Amino acid sequence: RMFFEPVTTPCGHTFCKECLERCLDHRPNCPLCKQSLREYLKAGNYSPTVLLQDIMLATFPAQVAERRELHQAEMAELSNLTSNIPIFVCTMSFPGIACPLHVFEPRYRLMIRRCQETGTRRFGMCIYENGKSFADYGCMLEIRQIEVLADGRSLVDTIGRRRFRVLRRGHRDGYNTADIEYLEDKKVAGEELQELRCLHESTYRLAQRFCEHGDLASRHILMQHGPLPEKEEDIQ
Numbered sequence: 749r750m751f752f753e754p755v756t757t758p759c760g761h762t763f764c765k766e767c768l769e770r771c772l773d774h775r776p777n778c779p780l781c782k783q784s785l786r787e788y789l790k791a792g793n794y795s796p797t798v799l800l801q802d803i804m805l806a807t808f809p810a811q812v813a814e815r816r817e818l819h820q821a822e823m824a825e826l827s828n829l830t831s832n833i834p835i836f837v838c839t840m841s842f843p844g845i846a847c848p849l850h851v852f853e854p855r856y857r858l859m860i861r862r863c864q865e866t867g868t869r870r871f872g873m874c875i876y877e878n879g880k881s882f883a884d885y886g887c888m889l890e891i892r893q894i895e896v897l898a899d900g901r902s903l904v905d906t907i908g909r910r911r912f913r914v915l916r917r918g919h920r921d922g923y924n925t926a927d928i929e930y931l932e933d934k935k936v937a938g939e940e941l942q943e944l945r946c947l948h949e950s951t952y953r954l955a956q957r958f959c960e961h962g963d964l965a966s967r968h969i970l971m972q973h974g975p976l977p978e979k980e981e982d983i984q
């Protein structure tokens with residue numbers, strides 16, 4: 749394939765930006781001459797090699813256009829939020845609740861980078877389940893902020909969005925993927941709504957009592973997720 753967004757390392761070797769990033773996810777060395785690229789990675793500034801881009805465009809315009817189309821098709825595929833969505837297998841997450849992550853595995857570095865590049869800023873979170881690789885239900889997480897560390901690891905601040913059910917499992921470049929459907933709560937009315945309200949009240953009171961208790965577990969939750977949210981007017 750033609751280079752796409754070629755970048756040149758301090759050792760003088762040229763790679764597609766994405767190909768180089770994927771190599772650097774594993775080790776901070778030039779994939780060709782093995783020279784250390786620790787400082788280059790730390791600077792995080794992969795500027796395209798404009799001269800090479802111009803030469804490619806002047807010499808192989810059709811192939812360059814084809815390569816760009818291929819890239820756009822890949823981006824469109826990666827942007828889909830119901831089929832083949834990326835799944836981070838790590839922890840239990842909930843809608844509206846913050847979920848801070850320390851991303852160090854190469855496959856998850858790639859996943860997070862793709863979420864940024866496509867602009868979806870979303871991926872699914874599921875807990876591990878023996879025999880299935882991950883659970884049947886999970887929660888979409890939205891990336892709020894990313895702090896990239898000098899060695900390429902990152903601290904990712906996310907918040908839970910919609911819950912989903914897994915319909916089909918798959919893989920992409922080392923990480924898990926899934927076809928999903930979003931869960932919608934069944935709305936109730938009349939007597940059932942009354943019952944739901946009572947349940948909501950008593951659960952909220954229990955949670956409140958737990959938070960006010962001040963033991964180690966409740967202090968940890970407070971530290972991680974902040975204070976108990978206010979009660980919402982519309983409980984459905």
Ligand SMILES: [Zn+2]
Pocket residue numbers: 751752763764767
């Ligand atoms: Zn490449």
Ligand SMILES: [Zn+2]
Pocket residue numbers: 757759760761778779780781782783
């Ligand atoms: Zn090199």
